[in-house]
Amino acid sequence: DSGVTQTPKHLITATGQRVTLRCSPRSGDLSVYWYQQSLDQGLQFLIQYYNGEERAKGNILERFSAQQFPDLHSELNLSSLELGDSALYFCASSVETRDTQYFGPGTRLTVL
Amino acid sequence: EDKVVQSPLSLVVHEGDTVTLNCSYEVTNFRSLLWYKQEKKAPTFLFMLTSSGIEKKSGRLSSILDKKELFSILNITATQTGDSAVYLCAASSNTGKLIFGQGTTLQVKP
Numbered sequence: 001d002s003g004v005t006q007t008p009k010h011l012i013t014a015t016g017q018r019v020t021l022r023c024s025p026r027s028g029d030l031s032v033y034w035y036q037q038s039l040d041q042g043l044q045f046l047i048q049y050y051n052g053e054e055r056a057k058g059n060i061l062e063r064f065s066a067q068q069f070p071d072l073h074s075e076l077n078l079s080s081l082e083l084g085d086s087a088l089y090f091c092a093s094s095v096e097t098r099d100t101q102y103f104g105p106g107t108r109l110t111v112l
Numbered sequence: 113e114d115k116v117v118q119s120p121l122s123l124v125v126h127e128g129d130t131v132t133l134n135c136s137y138e139v140t141n142f143r144s145l146l147w148y149k150q151e152k153k154a155p156t157f158l159f160m161l162t163s164s165g166i167e168k169k170s171g172r173l174s175s176i177l178d179k180k181e182l183f184s185i186l187n188i189t190a191t192q193t194g195d196s197a198v199y200l201c202a203a204s205s206n207t208g209k210l211i212f213g214q215g216t217t218l219q220v221k222p
Contacts, residue, residue, distance in 0.1 A: 002154065031208060043155075043200065043212040056207040090154060097208035098143055103154040 003027065004093050004104035012110045018079040021107045025072055025093030031055070032074040033094075033101060034066055038087040049074055050097055081111045114139045116203050118213035126221050129191050133216045135201030136183040145177050145184045146210065148200040155200055158186070191220045 003026035013019055025032050034046040045058035049068035060066075063081075068074045078085060088108050092101040116137045125131055137145065144162040148155035159168045161177035161184060168175050172191075177184045188195055198217050202210040 002156070004154075033209065035210075042214050043202075043210075045209045045211065048207065048209055050208075056209050058209060092210075094208065098204070098206070100146065100157055100160050101208075101210060102157060103148075105154050 002102040002104065004029075004091060004102055006089075006091050006104040006107050008107060009105065010108045010110075012112065013081060014112055015081055015083060017081050017111075018077065019081065019109065021076040021078070021089050021091075021109075023074045023076070023091030023093075023104055025074070025091075026102055029093035029095050029102075030072065031094045031097050031099075031101075032068055032072070033092040034060075034074070034076050035090045035092065035103075036087045037090060037106075043090070046076070048097075055097065078109070083111050085109065086111045114203070114205070114211045116201055116211050116213035118199075118201050118216050120216060121214060122217040122219075124219045124221065125191055127192055129220075130187065130189045131191060131218065133186040133188075133199050133201075133218070134183065135185070135213055137201075137203040137211070137213075138182060139203040139205055139211055141206040142179075143204045143206050143208075146202045146204065147175055147184075147186050148202065149197045150200055150215070151197040158199075188218075191218075193220050193222055196220045 048056040147158040164179040198215040201213040
């Protein structure tokens with residue numbers, strides 16, 4: 001158990017819908033990262049927050065957005081969902097930006 | 113474009129064998145190289161390497177980084193069936209984001 005929690009574990013929804021994934025970092029960690037893992041693309045970096053501010057962006061779609069709240073938990077919002085958005089979404093956290101990242105258990109999103 | 117390439121993509125060995133997994137990288141503003149093990153759930157951290165030529169060890173696993181040739185290897189000695197997993201290599205940049213390789217799927221047969 002890494003200490004990073006994610007909810008929900010599984011999510012099944014329909015195309016066109018909007019979902020919110022939640023992540024609580026390890027106690028003391030200021031940095032939160034979101035990754036998408038699909039069969040064909042592997043693990044891809046989406047976005048990073050540090051102490052409430054966006055720090056880096058990867059190949060995140062415009063339909064996706066994220067934020068980190070004052071209590072340091074983070075949410076990833078996915079809208080206008082498409083079949084291709086079906087994937088495992090991982091959150092990771094680290095103390096500072098350059099420290100080891102520890103991964104949460106992931107949220108498996110299925111878009112039907 | 114930043115990239116990380118792992119080889120081989122898959123490997124089947126028998127218990128007791130020694131395996132070497134390879135990882136090469138081309139990453140702008142490279143900071144460190146990380147290895148993770150993934151067993152159908154979240155990646156679990158194995159090693160972080162920042163200095164060239166210094167081996168890190170944890171039990172039967174060891175890893176080393178060559179920053180001149182831009183590669184790293186992960187060695188597993190006396191493999192066990194519990195070592196069966198996907199091994200992920202990732203390079204971090206100064207911003208902290210991780211660029212992952214495709215992973216090496218290791219199967220250890222009894």
